[in-house]
Amino acid sequence: MSKIIVANWKMNGSFEFIEEFFQSFESTTNHTLIFCPPFPYISAIKSHGFSLGAQDCSPHTHGAYTGDISAKMIKDIGADYVIVGHSERRHYHGESSQLIKDKATVALDAGLTPIICVGESHQVRQSGSHIQFVIDQLQASLPDHRQNILVAYEPVWAIGTGLTASPDDIGEMHAALRNILPTTPLLYGGSVNQENASVILALDNVEGVLVGGASLKPQELNQIVKS
Numbered sequence: 001m002s003k004i005i006v007a008n009w010k011m012n013g014s015f016e017f018i019e020e021f022f023q024s025f026e027s028t029t030n031h032t033l034i035f036c037p038p039f040p041y042i043s044a045i046k047s048h049g050f051s052l053g054a055q056d057c058s059p060h061t062h063g064a065y066t067g068d069i070s071a072k073m074i075k076d077i078g079a080d081y082v083i084v085g086h087s088e089r090r091h092y093h094g095e096s097s098q099l100i101k102d103k104a105t106v107a108l109d110a111g112l113t114p115i116i117c118v119g120e121s122h123q124v125r126q127s128g129s130h131i132q133f134v135i136d137q138l139q140a141s142l143p144d145h146r147q148n149i150l151v152a153y154e155p156v157w158a159i160g161t162g163l164t165a166s167p168d169d170i171g172e173m174h175a176a177l178r179n180i181l182p183t184t185p186l187l188y189g190g191s192v193n194q195e196n197a198s199v200i201l202a203l204d205n206v207e208g209v210l211v212g213g214a215s216l217k218p219q220e221l222n223q224i225v226k227s
Ligand code: PGA
Pocket: 008, 154, 158, 159, 160, 161, 162, 189, 190, 191, 192, 210, 211, 212, 213, 214
């Protein structure tokens, strides 16, 4: 079954890196592979024929917002997706779920598919309220029109830490999300690598993965794509 694999390069890469990366990355796959490099490199990856996404967009359509990039501009350079609400943006930039909702809404208006990220901290998980927390965060982050969106469950404690949520944890959360979004593709993210990808991708209600660190290693991404 075809899955969605999002490569989130975060703030990594260079023209030199991209050239080397695609020398060793095998490009044939039946899955939907979406590369999300930093803004300046989106065009550089275009010639490789994969789907493209940005890692963020402005909640505004245009105007005096120095440093911001609009969803329409992202569409203009040939991308079809945009990640919104990644925990690193929620945390380092203080982004609220209302702001994520606004970004997802302008993304849809511009013809992009927003990849809306949600996830609980370690503290919330330990308190046992993780399901309700993530559901509340999701409800507050969802645009009014919910066709053509992707949702990624990314427990904050699993991102970049080498800790992965167990298949049971992922199954439990994705079943809860599925109740709210019966037809939306649901992705899992958080230390996905070549060892755990096939187990995660085989779980019920998991239509794809969002890969950070491992997506910067061409051979490892190859293995994940082959999972
Ligand atoms: P990671 O990042 O795979 O490095 O944990 C995932 C993400 O931040 O989306």
